[in-house]
Amino acid sequence: MSKVEVYVTYKKSILDPQGQAITAATQKLGYAEIKDIRVGKYFEIEVDATAEESVSKVEEIAEKLLANPNMETYKVEVVD
């Protein structure tokens, strides 16, 4: 059993209005040191396979189901 994490974020070239809204909220709360917040999705996946097989399966799933490859990028990491 492997545990794999996937992080999906908008590509740098894509505007992130939710992130901008949260950044603005931090400024209103007085956190002037916060310069930028970008929002993404995070998936914890349990896979019944070796670490190597898990990564290749999860990359397929990320491409098909978890991310929109036109607008988003993703990163896959094995935790254990």
Add this chain to the structure above:
Amino acid sequence: MSKVEVYVTYKKSILDPQGQAITAATQKLGYAEIKDIRVGKYFEIEVDATAEESVSKVEEIAEKLLANPNMETYKVEVVD
């Protein structure tokens, strides 16, 4: 300038219907080795402060703004 990442997930005791729906979708696509998917939120934050100050500021913000401490837990990590 520090870069800090925040991961927000539902507590283990809280049902995650979106994660269950995605898990079911992977089964329909034929990925029988996928046992469980839990969904969370992911924030990349740029802070104009030292790593140590950044973590304490971001923990405050996570508590107030990014997570609902009744239902969610969060994890803060300095990237650089």
